[in-house]
Each structure stands twice: as structure tokens, then as C-alpha cells.
Amino acid sequence: MAIKKKMCVNHPDRPAIGECVITARPICSECTTRYEGVNYSKEGLEILRRRRAAEARRSSGGERLAAALLALGSPLFLFLLYLFYLLSFEAVIDLLQLEWRDVFQGL
Amino acid sequence: MLPLYLAAMAPYSAAMLFVIDAISTQHRSALPFWSALLTLATLWRWLWLPAVQRRVQEDVRGEPTLPLGKHLAKILLIKAGASFAILWGGLIVIPAFYGFFLSAFAAPALLESGGGMFREVKRALLWIHHSARRFAGVSLALTVAFMAAGLGAFLLQLVMISTLLPSLLGLEAADLSLTLRSWSWFLCLAYLLFVLFDYYWTVASVMVFYDAQSRQLGSDLRLRLGTIQGREA
Numbered sequence: 001m002a003i004k005k006k007m008c009v010n011h012p013d014r015p016a017i018g019e020c021v022i023t024a025r026p027i028c029s030e031c032t033t034r035y036e037g038v039n040y041s042k043e044g045l046e047i048l049r050r051r052r053a054a055e056a057r058r059s060s061g062g063e064r065l066a067a068a069l070l071a072l073g074s075p076l077f078l079f080l081l082y083l084f085y086l087l088s089f090e091a092v093i094d095l096l097q098l099e100w101r102d103v104f105q106g107l
Numbered sequence: 108m109l110p111l112y113l114a115a116m117a118p119y120s121a122a123m124l125f126v127i128d129a130i131s132t133q134h135r136s137a138l139p140f141w142s143a144l145l146t147l148a149t150l151w152r153w154l155w156l157p158a159v160q161r162r163v164q165e166d167v168r169g170e171p172t173l174p175l176g177k178h179l180a181k182i183l184l185i186k187a188g189a190s191f192a193i194l195w196g197g198l199i200v201i202p203a204f205y206g207f208f209l210s211a212f213a214a215p216a217l218l219e220s221g222g223g224m225f226r227e228v229k230r231a232l233l234w235i236h237h238s239a240r241r242f243a244g245v246s247l248a249l250t251v252a253f254m255a256a257g258l259g260a261f262l263l264q265l266v267m268i269s270t271l272l273p274s275l276l277g278l279e280a281a282d283l284s285l286t287l288r289s290w291s292w293f294l295c296l297a298y299l300l301f302v303l304f305d306y307y308w309t310v311a312s313v314m315v316f317y318d319a320q321s322r323q324l325g326s327d328l329r330l331r332l333g334t335i336q337g338r339e340a
């Protein structure tokens with residue numbers, strides 16, 4: 001495969017040193033920003049910034065939703081847990097009140 | 108991580124000892140109070156257990172995880188949902204099976220990737236589904252070990268009461284029959300066993316989480332290698 005020399009999209013007289021990972025357009029060294037180990041053009045960086053901001057908004061929205069659900073649901077949940085404990089312990093007392101000595105002598 | 112775990116379990120253990128005392132002395136009227144206290148202690152335990160798992164996770168990763176405070180609400184919500192599945196779905200084994208592992212993976216999964224709650228739950232459930240056979244082995248081994256230890260404690264109790272104590276101390280066997288008092292020892296022993304297994308699983312589940320994750324990644328890599336080799340051929 002022949003290597004075709006690409007030129008920068010902003011500076012047609014300068015050779016491109018690479019492509020923007022977001023826009024995939026060839027860019028020269030002056031137009032390149034290296035960020036997190038990869039090359040971005042100015043436009044690519046702006047797209048990345050917007051994407052990250054949207055992601056952060058979504059995730060903090062999720063955290064707020066989780067906190068609200070927890071605040072609303074936890075009293076009910078704790079009450080159910082309390083009932084579960086109480087009924088289980090009552091059942092254990094009933095179980096222990098069986099005449100175990102007779103049960104073992106029967107074995 | 109042991110001090111953290113002890114901090115998580117101290118109120119729970121204290122409340123449990125009072126419950127055991129109320130059970131073995133048949134103080135039914137005391138049960139509502141101690142059950143309420145145990146419920147609060149359970150909440151305390153749940154707030155601390157993710158911190159124990161996080162300590163293990165940082166050891167495994169060799170670097171800090173995401174901050175716990177930011178993701179704690181999501182972790183607690185997942186654990187609450189999972190324990191709902193365990194308590195109310197226990198009769199039909201499958202929800203309890205998924206709930207058990209989901210509850211254990213909630214903290215490591217969210218502190219690893221910090222993604223949305225539903226995405227992480229979906230991913231964790233998929234891992235559990237893919238590794239169901241191995242996980243069934245793990246839970247079977249845990250159950251058998253726990254039951255064997257419980258049975259052992261129970262038999263030891265029986266032997267102590269029926270043969271050892273009377274012959275060693277010359278006590279009448281009739282006086283030392285299985286009183287309700289002696290049950291408190293058995294219940295304490297059972298609780299001690301529970302704590303040991305709980306600590307073991309709290310630590311081990313983080314390792315199991317990373318094992319499941321790396322297996323998933325490994326199979327993905329194999330899949331990708333396969334397609335690359337297929338293209339070349």
C-alpha cells in the first residue's frame with residue numbers, strides 16, 4: 001500500500017502528523033493537542049468535553065435518584081427486616097420449647 | 108481489614124448476644140426491643156461492610172478505588188434489593204442465588220467502574236449468569252462447610268451434656284439434661300460460625316469478583332483473537 005502524504009485540514013501547506021481520534025481528520029503538529037495519550041483536534045476536544053459533561057450529569061442524576069429511592073424505601077425496608085427478625089426469633093423459641101429430651105431418648 | 112470488620116460487627120454482635128439471651132431464657136416480651144436494636148445494628152453493618160470490601164479491593168488493585176461516599180447510596184440500594192431477593196425468594200432457590208452474589212459484587216463493581224446503577228446491576232447479573240456453574244460450586248461448598256460446622260457444634264454440645272460432663276465432673280446426667288440454658292451456648296457457637304463465614308466471604312467475594320471479571324475479559328480476548336485469525340486465514 002502506497003503511503004499518501006496527508007495535509008492538515010486547517011493548514012493545507014503543512015503535512016499532518018496524525019488524525020484526531022474523534023473527528024478522524026488529519027492535523028499538523030500545531031493543531032494537535034495530546035490528551036490522555038492520544039491526539040485531538042480543537043473540534044475533537046470540544047466534542048470530548050461535551051460528552052464527558054453529559055456523562056457526569058447522567059451519573060450524578062443516577063446518584064441523586066439512588067439517594068432519593070434509598071431515603072424513601074429504607075423505612076419500609078428496615079421495618080420488613082425487623083418483622084423478619086422478630087418472627088424468626090419467635091419461631092426459634094417455639095422450636096426450643098419442644099421436648100428435646102424426649103426426642104433424643106426416642107432416637 | 109480485620110479492625111474495620113470488627114467495627115462493622117460490634118453493635119450487631121452485642122445485639123445478637125442479647126437476642127440469644129432472650130431466646131434461651133424465653134423472654135418473649137424482650138424480643139421486640141432487641142429485634143429493633145438488631146435491625147439498627149444491621150444498618151450499621153451494611154454501612155461498614157462496603158468499606159471492608161473496598162480495603163480488600165485496593166489491595167487487589169494495588170491502587171485506590173473510586174471514592175466510596177459518592178457511590179454508597181447506589182451500593183446500599185443494590186444490596187437492599189439483593190437481600191429482598193434472598194429473604195423473600197429463598198424458597199425458590201434462584202433469586203436467592205443471584206441475590207447472594209449480586210449483594211457481594213455491588214461494592215467492588217461500582218467502585219471499579221463508577222457506572223450507572225442499572226448498568227452495573229445488569230453487568231453483574233450477566234457475570235453471575237455466565238459463571239453460574241462455578242458460582243453454584245462455590246455456594247454449595249460454603250453451604251456444606253457451614254452446615255458441617257453447625258452439625259459439629261451441635262454434636263459437641265450433645266456429647267458434652269450427655270457423656271463428658273457427667274463422667275468428668277461426676278454430675279448426674281439427669282440434672283444436666285438439655286435445658287434451655289444450654290441452648291444459649293449452641294446459639295452463641297452458631298453465631299460465631301456465622302461471623303467467621305461472613306468475614307471470609309466478605310473478603311473472598313472481592314477476589315471472586317475480579318476472577319469473574321478477568322475470565323469475562325479473557326473470553327472476550329479469545330473471541331477477538333479468533334476473529335482476527337479467521338480473517339487472516
Ligand SMILES: [Zn+2]
Nearest residue numbers: 008011028031
Ligand atoms: Zn494545522
